[in-house]
């Protein structure tokens with residue numbers, strides 16, 4: 001809308017009381033016409049209101065009405081005004097808009113009206129007031145005098161009778177006549193002159209005498225605006241319009257100008273008003289539409305103020321979240337928080353919102369009933385005039401079902417439909433990641449490629465349904481047997497694969513493979529039929545058998561075929577050497593199981609002696625395995641296997657009980673001096689219930705606890721994480737003597753050592769072996785002797801084989817020792833003989 005229109009429109013909408021002329025020129029009904037005319041002439045007013053004594057307006061008499069008065073008749077001039085006035089007087093309320101008042105003027109074909117506030121008259125308003133008060137300038141500036149439809153000027157000679165002049169004005173229905181003087185100049189006779197004449201009692205006799213002023217004239221090309229300015233400047237109401245020859249062609253009055261623009265002005269105003277109404281309607285419709293959208297949209301809408309307080313929510317918000325508008329308004333959106341997003345998420349959201357004024361993304365929120373849902377959320381900040389955020393509008397849709405469908409699709413794309421295990425695609429992804437992780441952490445991983453033996457037979461004979469049943473059973477078994485950080489997948493048909501990360505030794509992998517075979521193989525019932533199932537497993541190791549996922553997979557497959565060739569129900573490593581080692585290890589593990597059951601194990605005893613005299617002061621119990629084919633197997637070989645397979649717990653328990661039983665008997669015969677030392681492995685300490693075993697065994701045998709020494713290796717004793725210290729303290733409470741074996745080979749943390757309830761140390765034989773010729777070993781041995789002395793611990797040197805060892809140790813303050821120089825570990829009978837010999841010698845010496 002143009003500025004002119006806007007201005008005009010705002011003025012049109014103001015109440016009429018604001019433009020009213022407050023001084024009402026009035027007279028009583030009996031006032032003679034000439035008196036009324038006098039007052040109008042005096043006040044230069046175009047109308048007079050006729051009022052009764054109570055101040056009620058009865059009628060109006062205007063300049064136009066004055067023309068109707070017969071000047072030749074004295075009576076006419078003296079007749080009461082009530083007889084010639086127009087009535088009734090249109091009265092407008094002061095609150096009526098200027099626009100509505102314009103309509104009333106046009107409808108009643110009037111130019112003046114009274115304005116009242118209901119109690120009293122506020123003044124008079126005329127069409128001229130409205131137009132001149134309301135942006136008419138713009139219209140005046142656009143038009144010229146020659147654009148007006150003007151009648152030819154009525155001209156009368158100055159000497160003409162005034163009555164003829166008035167009759168002429170009346171006949172021509174004009175409000176002014178040109179008066180031609182003898183010298184060719186023009187004056188003007190107007191309705192106002194007629195009023196003045198009436199006021200003077202009609203004394204002038206010629207038009208020249210009655211005319212008031214010289215007629216100001218302008219060329220026809222002059223704009224209406226200029227013409228109006230001239231009228232105002234000279235305080236006249238008419239101008240002469242000259243034709244091209246400079247002759248008086250028309251007389252234009254203020255009324256002509258106003259009438260002319262009035263039409264366009266009102267049209268323009270109507271147009272402006274229509275536009276305003278349409279704009280209002282449009283905005284009302286938009287609001288209505290927005291309201292409908294807000295109410296009926298499927299998306300939840302939440303509007304907060306600039307402080308994040310909820311000010312409005314729509315029905316969809318309630319439907320999705322479960323919170324009614326009453327419950328939500330006044331709260332913050334935090335009522336929906338699920339705790340599933342980290343604080344950094346919200347920090348990022350607000351930063352973005354404040355910077356860009358917009359954020360969108362996915363959020364997991366919580367409904368009022370506690371259930372989680374995923375929404376797609378867009379938040380827009382609405383700024384106020386100062387640029388700050390006055391509101392935030394959040395629009396969200398519940399995409400929980402879509403997400404679930406996506407997740408389901410993702411699951412289906414990455415898992416085997418029959419067993420629910422990861423499929424080849426997902427497995428390759430995991431394998432690639434595992435290889436990368438192993439590479440950067442210098443770890444090993446293993447792939448176990450499993451193929452069922454003779455699975456086709458099950459399918460062919462019992463049908464595919466039975467085959468499927470069997471596959472599901474196998475999958476479930478594998479899932480259970482694989483450690484938490486392992487992955488089991490089904491590659492295709494009867495092929496499964498296991499990924500083991502951060503594996504230790506080849507032997508551990510072999511044990512795992514054997515466990516898988518044990519898990520699968522055996523008789524099982526499918527579709528009511530008993531079938532024997534077994535599998536072949538091929539193993540590849542990272543990094544030995546390949547550094548890429550593909551190579552590892554291919555090599556595990558190759559190894560699996562070798563396992564098939566070797567008669568099935570077995571496993572094969574891809575690398576031959578690994579295979580040999582693993583098989584040997586496995587063979588030993590099996591044999592060891594059998595050894596424990598078939599009494600192939602023995603406990604031998606190696607004396608601990610006084611270095612100076614060689615006198616037995618105790619012994620260490622050492623396990624021995626007499627294998628029927630392999631002969632004597634060293635504990636250095638089978639103890640680590642036992643430790644890896646957890647057989648160590650039962651094996652250690654057996655050795656402990658056997659040693660205690662034997663020594664208890666020797667003690668009863670007063671043959672055995674001092675303590676019997678038994679080796680305890682880390683696993684026994686951790687899982688073997690060693691304190692209970694010791695307590696039970698000693699009380700069973702009636703053996704005092706001070707006859708017992710438990711040797712724990714330095715590395716096990718220093719393992720702070722596994723709760724080892726607590727167990728050691730419990731053993732100490734039982735009165736058991738604790739010593740650290742292989743001292744000097746581990747971390748040898750002295751501060752840690754101080755915290756342990758140990759009473760003795762054993763210098764590892766690796767330092768003793770060369771101490772007579774190696775200065776470093778000699779220095780280490782001296783240092784350990786000194787440490788033991790400083791900490792008040794007993795010290796035994798083991799591996800004393802030579803006289804030089806004995807001399808060195810004696811020289812450096814070591815008192816006790818163990819080693820081949822004095823005796824190798826001996827079978828019980830031989831050791832008993834040594835004890836008896838020592839007893840005999842003691843008796844001899846005593847005698």
Ligand SMILES: Nc1nc2c(ncn2[C@@H]2O[C@H](COP(=O)(O)O[C@H]3[C@@H](O)[C@H](n4cnc5c(=O)[nH]c(N)nc54)O[C@@H]3COP(=O)(O)O)[C@@H](O)[C@H]2O)c(=O)[nH]1
Pocket residue numbers: 606620621622623634635636639652655656679680681711741742762765798799800801818819820821825
């Ligand atoms: N947890 C258990 N561990 C046990 C048990 N029995 C033995 N072992 C551990 O096996 C490792 C090998 O033992 P072994 O072959 O018996 O060797 C012991 C001695 O024979 C050997 N020794 C002793 N003197 C000498 C010597 O002068 N020269 C030399 N070359 N070897 C010697 O030392 C082994 C004793 O070592 P330690 O236990 O560290 O005192 C060995 O680690 C045993 O601990 C068992 O029942 N449970």
